[in-house]
Amino acid sequence: MRLLRIGVLLAAAAVLLWLFGFGGMGDLSRWANAQQRETQNALAQGLRAVRAGEAGAWATLMGLCAAYGFFHAVGPGHGKLVIGGYGAAARVTAWRLSALALASSVAQAVAAILLVGAGALVLGWSRTQMTDAADKVLAPASYIAIALVGAWLLIRGARRAFATVATHATEHAHAHAHGHAHDHAHGVDADGNCETCGHAHAPSVAQVEAVTSWRDAAAIVFSIAIRPCTGAVFLLILCFALGIPWAGIAGALVMGLGTASVTVLVAVAAVSARTSALSGFSGEGAVRAMALIEVVAGGFIALIATALALPLL
Numbered sequence: 361m362r363l364l365r366i367g368v369l370l371a372a373a374a375v376l377l378w379l380f381g382f383g384g385m386g387d388l389s390r391w392a393n394a395q396q397r398e399t400q401n402a403l404a405q406g407l408r409a410v411r412a413g414e415a416g417a418w419a420t421l422m423g424l425c426a427a428y429g430f431f432h433a434v435g436p437g438h439g440k441l442v443i444g445g446y447g448a449a450a451r452v453t454a455w456r457l458s459a460l461a462l463a464s465s466v467a468q469a470v471a472a473i474l475l476v477g478a479g480a481l482v483l484g485w486s487r488t489q490m491t492d493a494a495d496k497v498l499a500p501a502s503y504i505a506i507a508l509v510g511a512w513l514l515i516r517g518a519r520r521a522f523a524t525v526a527t528h529a530t531e532h533a534h535a536h537a538h539g540h541a542h543d544h545a546h547g548v549d550a551d552g553n554c555e556t557c558g559h560a561h562a563p564s565v566a567q568v569e570a571v572t573s574w575r576d577a578a579a580i581v582f583s584i585a586i587r588p589c590t591g592a593v594f595l596l597i598l599c600f601a602l603g604i605p606w607a608g609i610a611g612a613l614v615m616g617l618g619t620a621s622v623t624v625l626v627a628v629a630a631v632s633a634r635t636s637a638l639s640g641f642s643g644e645g646a647v648r649a650m651a652l653i654e655v656v657a658g659g660f661i662a663l664i665a666t667a668l669a670l671p672l673l
Contacts, residue, residue, distance in 0.1 A: 395431040399424055400591065403611075407598055410607050418607070425611040428591050429465075429618020439464060439584045439619065440626045441664055442506055446580060447630025449513045449657035451650060454631040460577055461623035464584040469616030471498075472588030473609055476596035487597050494593050496672065502587035503669035509583050510665060513658025520651035589615060 403424050409417035433439070443461045446452070452460075475494060479485035485493070592612040599608025638649055 395434075396428060396591065399428040399431060400594065403428065403595060404598065407595075407602060407604070407607065411602050411604055421607060421611060422614045425595065425614040426618040426621075429589070429615035430621055432589060432591055432615070433465075433619040433622035439468070439623050441661060442509060442580055442584055443623050444626045444630045445510065445657045445661040446513070446576075447627050448634045449517065449654040450576070452631065454628050457627040457631055458624045460580060461627045462617075462620045463577075464581045465616040465620035465623055466613065467581050467585035467616075468587070468589055468619070469592055469612040471585045472592035472596060472612050475588050476593060476600060476608070477605075480597070480600045487601075490597060491590070491593060494588055494590060498587045500669050500672040502583060503665045503672070505579075505583035505586060507662045507665035507669060509579050510658045510661030510663070512579070514655050514662060515658070517651045517654030517656075517658055521648065521655065589619065591615060 403421070406417065406421040406424050410421055439461075443457065443464070446460075447457050472494075475498075476490055479490040479493070589612075592615050595611050595615070596605075596608040599605050599611070634653065637653070638646055
């Protein structure tokens with residue numbers, strides 16, 4: 361098992377080195393963009409087939425939408441940044457983070473539906489106005505929200521790190537107050553309780569493993585969903601113009617599922633990497649290590665999101 365964990369960490373390191381050190385990210389982005397363009401052209405043909413009522417046109421269109429969502433998610437994106445960073449920073453299970461990734465992708469599709477629906481039916485916006493709203497208003501707003509999520513993770517991790525330092529000092533004083541013969545720090549068991557006096561001096565690993573709160577989940581979903589998928593916006597605009605809005609709505613939701621197929625994999629990979637990294641720690645050591653990871657991951661998210669937002673402001 362230990363060799364397996366080492367192998368997972370080495371494989372993850374090799375992938376990161378290829379992506380960021382040897383131009384892998386650029387190659388992956390160019391491939392994903394090319395696939396998106398081809399799928400987008402096929403979508404236009406599929407929409408004409410749906411409008412004409414051709415047999416099997418709906419199934420073909422939904423398949424193309426799922427493919428577009430997948431290729432869109434393979435390239436660089438803010439959803440993977442948040443999901444991956446949060447999976448590394450928080451003691452969330454793979455199942456819960458996968459559900460969060462799915463909810464975020466579907467919410468992003470719903471945001472596209474609301475934008476185009478309101479723009480076309482209520483505000484009377486043109487195609488240019490709707491795409492500008494997505495790219496020039498909602499995109500920077502999304503990056504700013506993501507940067508705030510990263511900053512919150514950084515601050516929370518720093519607070520936990522300082523709390524463990526304070527707890528360590530308190531344990532010495534607590535030992536003297538109880539009249540113990542030793543003057544070193546108390547040991548902490550798996551439940552976060554002092555092995556000597558039985559008192560809980562710090563949060564247990566089990567307590568930290570749970571999703572911190574529903575507010576974390578809401579902030580993550582909001583920061584991702586606030587920027588609708590450009591492909592979904594394009595599809596919806598065409599469908600509203602062609603008089604087949606339900607095809608656009610269904611297609612946008614399927615695109616969200618296609619995107620989720622990638623973000624869920626990112627969620628599982630992030631949780632697996634974090635679990636492997638923390639496998640050698642227990643008790644208070646695990647809490648300290650997790651606090652450090654949370655600081656690093658939060659800082660990384662905030663830095664990247666800020667860099668993406670500044671050119672758009």
